[in-house]
Amino acid sequence: MTTPLHYAIVGAGIAGLSCARALTDAGVQVTVFDKSRGPAGRMSTRRGDGWACDHGAQYFTARDPLFLAELERWQTAGVAARWQPRLTVFDAHGRRDGGGAEARYVGTPRMTAPGRLVADGLNLRVQTTVNALHRYEHGWELATAERGLLAEAFDGVLLAVPAPQALPLLQPVLPGLAEVATAARMQACWALMLRFEAPLALDFDGAFVNHGALRWIARDTSKPGRTGQETWTLHASAEWSEAHTEDGPDHVAAALIAEFCALGGAAPLAWSAHRWRYAITESAVEGGYVWHSAAGLGLCGDWLNGGRVEGAWLSGHALAHRVLASARGAELARA
Structure with a gap:
């Protein structure tokens, strides 16, 4: 045998x-x-006490037939669902519509x-x-x-x-x-998780940011299956993250929260930081x-x-x- x-x-x-x-x-x-x-x-x-x-x-898309079939299996099992956020774009000239025609999916409940x-x-x-x-x-x-x-x-x-x-x-x-x-050159990404006592009065759930330290912000609790405290995720740009890879979390949080507030956000009740050392592929x-x-x-x-x-x-x-x-x-x- x-x-x-x-x-x-x-x-x-x-x-x-x-x-x-x-x-x-x-x-x-x-x-x-x-x-x-x-x-x-x-x-x-x-995850923490009353929040995740x-x-x-942040989400994923599906185009290839093989992956579309796998996504269907995930959805049938209840571990993935379509996320339909209100999207916007911030750039050096101001703000514009972020579109939203492309189907975006997330894991559920996490x-x-x-x-x-x-x-x-x-x-x-x-x-x-x-x-x-x-x-x-x-x-x-x-x-x-x-x-x-x-x-x-x-x-x-x-x-x-x-x-x-x-x-x-x-x-x-x-x-x-x-x-x-x-x-293959992989770049770092600082991620900041913000918690709030109540939902922020912002008219978007996700935003691509094309200037400054930030590149992405999202109301995590807008995703399907999420419960608990209002949470937002901030992702710094690869360039900023690489330049500040060895900075302490307090310095990172102060810089990213300040930029979030400048885009209409607010100072959080609490925050957590995570450095992804190898997150972004510059040249696959x-x-x-x-x-x-x-x-x-x-x-x-x-x-x-x-x-x-x-x-x-x-x-x-x-x-x-x-x-x-x-x-x-x-x-x-x-x-």
Whole structure:
């Protein structure tokens, strides 16, 4: 009897989960590792006493037929719904209509919900930071910050992490793939979550900001399924975030709240800050994914496929099917 293939996937964002789901559904054994406390990556929600706020991905769109089918599954399961915000645009010349014809979707009741659905039933090991890969004749072994070298060996390793995090894992074992990661520049994003005692009397729910420190503001409680205190998310621009990456949260909050107030907002009852060190892909690598068949090593993620939720899911899905095709080819060669 042929021993089932066993792959390690590093990263439980939507790309890694999509890849894991497709492989698992095809009968491949998969173990997913993530340094965080739970799945979904930047489809993330911060929760507190009586409040919650999406501070990573704010919404997603769907165009590709494969992702549209996945979105339909999410909606049927009740973990995604269309968000129809009143949108506006602020630029150096003032304010204009933000449009709204494009369908925008969010996870319900939180942005993490679709990721948790995809992760359901997967072998997921959280709070496990993979910090080195080792290749031997019997397969790949993983070293972790928390537990050292893990006992099991894997037929292949699929990295579903931001390019700067993939780089140190790739350089010692496959410098050619490391060059792919080097080619993608990912930028930081400061996110600020504001809480208010009562809804703000603003005539919009989301705004694109094309000048100053801010790039996006949104009334999080306008999204379907949200309850609790009035919350707003502020995202700083990539340029401002890069320039202030090492600033303390107090300085960041003061600067971003001042700009929010200048756009009609107000000082919050309370706030929380989060720095996404690798959030925005300035120049995505073409191709959607990377697969090195001889080594059994692959890369997927939004940074390889346009920087969006849809792109991340499609990247993981495509890599999984490329891995399956390689496995079938190897079986035919042995036959």
